[in-house]
Amino acid sequence: MTPSQTPPGPTTPRAALVLGLRESIGLPVAVLAASFLGFGSLVAKTDLPLWLGLASTLTGWALPGQVALVEMAAVGSSVLVIALAVGMVNARLLPMTITLMPLLRAPGTRPWGLYAASHLIAVTSWIGLMQRGHRVPHALRLSYFFGFSLPLWAMSLVATAVGFHLAGAVPSAVSLGLVFLNPLYFLLVMCVDLRRRALLLSLMFGAVLGPLLHLLSPDWGLPATGLVGGTLAWLLARRGPPRDAPGHG
Amino acid sequence: MAEPSALYLILALAAAAVATYVWRALGVALGGRLGATAPVMDWIGCVAYALLAGLILRMILLPAGPLADTPALARVGAAGLAVAVFFATRRNVALGVVAGTTAFTLWLWIGGPVP
Known part of the structure; x- marks a missing residue:
């Protein structure tokens, strides 16, 4: 999809939501899908159940912490140590959330909307809003953000399940390649x-x-x-x- | 690998979920009051980075999960290639990841089936 001209900004919450939906489809969804295919394969190859992978994507949705969870559950780390490690690796969500708040919070924005939105902050949706949010009127940005992040979240769930089943269906070399994708991805993102x-x-x-x-x-x-x-x-x-x-x- | 119990997995999952959401909620509560450039934010970033770097190197050098059955040379070689391609292509993350993953997969493929 190539926007040929700059469309006029959305004027209703619904239009902002739809704009977000449309803009999330493309590279952001593709990158996330690949990462969560890898995560699903990791869960399967670690001999952990699919529900754990899906529940982790549903409740955590921050891949480095999810990979840490699976890696540590595989060696039977204590629950306290898992909480500490996941908490530390996901602490970067704090500055990310803080920097998004002035963009999202408009006069009249309900707090629960912001608390709900904060669950959908991931690197992809964060970059999306930082880069594109300014074109959306302030009062409509929360709608835009939900429109942008919900498809990403849904795609992550689907990709987790697909990756899980793929791991048993493709040759071992391919599924292990998928498992290796996330460490490599994190490594290079950090090098940026x-x-x-x-x-x-x-x-x-x-x-x-x-x-x-x-x-x-x-x-x-x-x-x-x-x-x-x-x-x-x-x-x-x-x-x-x-x-x-x-x-x- | 011993089969972990469902109760253990549920507790681990809940702990991870709380440990993740607490930062998001704190970010909403503090947003506007504490700047994202405060020194404590730098420290948080450093701790998160160090832990993630440690996790990645552990997965490459001393994997505990499924990667444990792959040759160390394949993991290190593929990671090195990914980094090299990344820097050779003006820091293109996607190209680096594709190069490293493909090399790793081909290595395993040619090296014979992995148990």
């Missing part, structure tokens, strides 16, 4: 941000500590990696040269 020193250091410390601490304690290794590696990187970056100097790779 490396101009920021603090994030570069976090990536390096995490990469070194992750396997090492896992050998020390398969249970506590991941939360410890996040806390120790992240805090060290944060402290070092604060002491270092002026941060965020643009133009350095």
Whole structure:
């Protein structure tokens, strides 16, 4: 679908919802579908039930935390450690949600609408709103956001189920390739941000500590990696040269 | 791998769901009061990044799940290729992922069936 001209902005909540629906169909849905195919395959290949994968996509819908959940449930980590690790890896949702609020909140917006919308904040829907939300009148942005994110969420559920069943139907090499897709995807998405020193250091410390601490304690290794590696990187970056100097790779 | 009990899975799932939604709700509550550029936000970003990097490297170097049956050289080689393609194509995430995943799949395919 290629919009030939800039259409006039929506004037009713319904029109904003429909605009969101139409704009989510395309690359955003395709990228998410591939990721959740991989997640569904991971669930199947880990010998976990389909309902766990679907419920995770339904209640969590933040893939790094979902992958962490499956990886940790597979080795039988304690529920407390799972909560800590998933909580830490998904803590990035806090700044994301905070930055979206001024865009979404208009005079008269009901709080429950915002709390419901916050469940649908994912990297894809966040970028979508940050990039395109400005064309939609302020009071209609919540409708636009629901229109944009609900198809993404629905597609994620479908792709989780398809990936799960695909894992048993295709050769092992293909389903393992799907499982490997998400670690690679996360790795490269993180590499996009490396101009920021603090994030570069976090990536390096995490990469070194992750396997090492896992050998020390398969249970506590991941939360410890996040806390120790992240805090060290944060402290070092604060002491270092002026941060965020643009133009350095 | 021992079959995990349904109760354990439900508890793990609920814990993960709460640990995820709490940040979203906090973001709505704090939105407008606490800036997204506050130092504590930087720290949160660093912890999340370090944990995710640790998880990824663990999945590549010491996988516990289904990837455990794949050759380490295939995982490391495919990840290296993905990163190389990413930087060679002006940081194109999609091309990097496609290259790495395809290489990994072909490696396993040619290397024979994996149990």
